[in-house]
Amino acid sequence: MRSSNPLSFLVPILPILLPSFAQDQGSNSSESSYGQECVQALQSAGFTQLATVLTQVNDTPPAQALFSELSSGRNFTLFAPIDQAFQNVSSNVTGNSTLLAEYLSYHFVQGEFQNASYTNTSSEGGGGGAGGATSSMSSETMTSSSETQSSETSTETASATTAALWGGLFGRQDQGGGSNSSEGPGPGPHPQPYAGIWQNVTIGRTLLNSSNLVHLEGNKSQVLVWTRYEQNGNISILNQPQNVTVVNSTVWRNLFINGVTGVIVPPGNLTAALTAVNATAAQNLVSTIQIPAENGTNVTALEALESARGITLFVPNDEAFTSEVNETLSGLQSNQTAQTNLLQNHYINGTSLYSTEITNSTQGVTAAGEPLTFSRNETGLFVSGTNGSTAQIIRPDVLVQNGVVHIIDRVFVVESSNPSEAGTA
Structure with a gap:
């Protein structure tokens, strides 16, 4: 028999947990209001498990720090695991609310990475790449760009051509296929994230800054790396133990939400x-x-x-x-x-x-x-x-x-x- 989702028992109690969201974060009404509305928006967009888990961990310090950042009004890009993705999360993570909240923080990237030149009006994934270095880049970035980009992109996150032959940490993976309505946001115009075409890579600075998981210089938060291997292929998240791709995208307030096929694992040692x-x-x-x-x-x-x-x-x-x-x-x-x-x-x-x-x-x-x-x-x-x-x-x-x-x-x-x-x- 196939093992059940370790988080599935939480889904029926989501309506009960939502009112308590503001109570647990009552010290800041704006953060509490944002958190509750964000969870409701994710649930409406089809990310039921993610909404449930965010509610479950909302009283942990990492989650409170997360919603404090998100409610600041700055733009963020969220790589949101689809419901099926939570079936593969280790019980060591799901059984530890603080660790689970830290993992979720790794899915939020500072800045908005919408590709203004591409909008997918169907429910299929893919597209949205750029053969060159021209793109709609966020003003909040991480690294300086490559020579093919304008030097005026003074950022904390950037994309650059890396013409070396590589296919991701665990080898080149299948980029085919799109998504259906059960895997992400519903029908309608869906903006696509910017990503360099293989051999290009995009790097974003996430909100994961746990001292247990991140030991970067200057107390910097951890980064996330993604790319796409074909012009119309889906975006792949690199450095993952399994194939994790973007299947669909939507926007809510200051969040650019991209459904992904896996829960993204932070880097190890x-x-x-x-x-x-x-x-x-x-x-x-x-x-x-x-x-x-x-x-x-x-x-x-x-x-x-x-x-x-x-x-x-x-x-x-x-x-x-x-x-x-x-x-x-x-x-x-x-x-x-x-x-x-x-x-x-x-x-x-x-x-x-x-x-x-x-x-x-x-x-x-x-x-x-x-x-x-x-x-x-x-x-x-x-x-x-x-x-x-x-x-x-x-x-x-x-x-x-x-x-x-x-x-x-x-x-x-x-x-x-x-x-x-x-x-x-």
């Missing part, structure tokens, strides 16, 4: 990310190399990387570990300093550098104090080390709790360091 992208060789390397910790002891490189607050890590894929590279690494086993320098020349401390921020003029300093330069052209996105070696970023924007990972096709065999520069990086 580096171990989980390396496992997901099958970076076995790199994972083995960082799990065995010992590097000095701030307290004077030695820890594995993996432990050090996972404890950093804000990091950009360039991870070579398995094919990059050639026999020549492995021979070099073997020869460094007795030289901890050289091992540490080589590893530290693969990451930037204190900064999450997403692909949308990288242009031909972008420069960085590794944790070892050595410079990195970047370039992009019609064939892809590239990063170069101090010894003249250049690697292509073949899978950008793999998100982790404390930063971002870019998969590259080459190991930087750079054993030098510049401690004075490293101290300011």
Whole structure:
């Protein structure tokens, strides 16, 4: 027998819970009113389970912070799970109201990402992409755009061409099919979200800022990455354990609501990310190399990387570990300093550098104090080390709790360091 939805028992009691919404948040009548009306709007639009869950968790601190932000009048984009999506949510999440509220916060992105040039008047998903970089962008954004966009888009979220060959964290997924009326908002004109066409990516800053789930620099909230693989294909949410696509869209007040086929899971730690992208060789390397910790002891490189607050890590894929590279690494086993320098020349401390921020003029300093330069052209996105070696970023924007990972096709065999520069990086 198929297991039942762990949240299905909540649906019949939604009308009972709605009046209590204002009571639980009575400290601020505007937030309470907004929250209740938002829940009612979601229910009317067909997102019954989402409306129910928001009501269930409304007295938790994360939910109260969420509705405080939403009632501010600023624009937000909501990726709203359709009812069926909640069937796959772990009981570890559904059984913890605070954690469930934090997960829901990850579905709200700051800014409005409507594509003004496309409106779907049917109930089918898809469409709304842009082959170039022209788009209707929100004034609330996250990263600077690529060279193909206007430099005047001073934003907190942006889209950019990443011409590297990639298909999402778990490989390329089916983009076909639309939605029906049971999967999202009812009939009528539905605006579509902006998203770069593959090979483009769009990044938005979400409202998830839990100290248990997010360890970014400057106490920044976590980001969300999405794209579409075909001109008329549905938008895919990247870095997810299953295929999550946008099936329909509508607007309510300051919310641009996009129905999605799954509950979006926040990024995990580096171990989980390396496992997901099958970076076995790199994972083995960082799990065995010992590097000095701030307290004077030695820890594995993996432990050090996972404890950093804000990091950009360039991870070579398995094919990059050639026999020549492995021979070099073997020869460094007795030289901890050289091992540490080589590893530290693969990451930037204190900064999450997403692909949308990288242009031909972008420069960085590794944790070892050595410079990195970047370039992009019609064939892809590239990063170069101090010894003249250049690697292509073949899978950008793999998100982790404390930063971002870019998969590259080459190991930087750079054993030098510049401690004075490293101290300011």
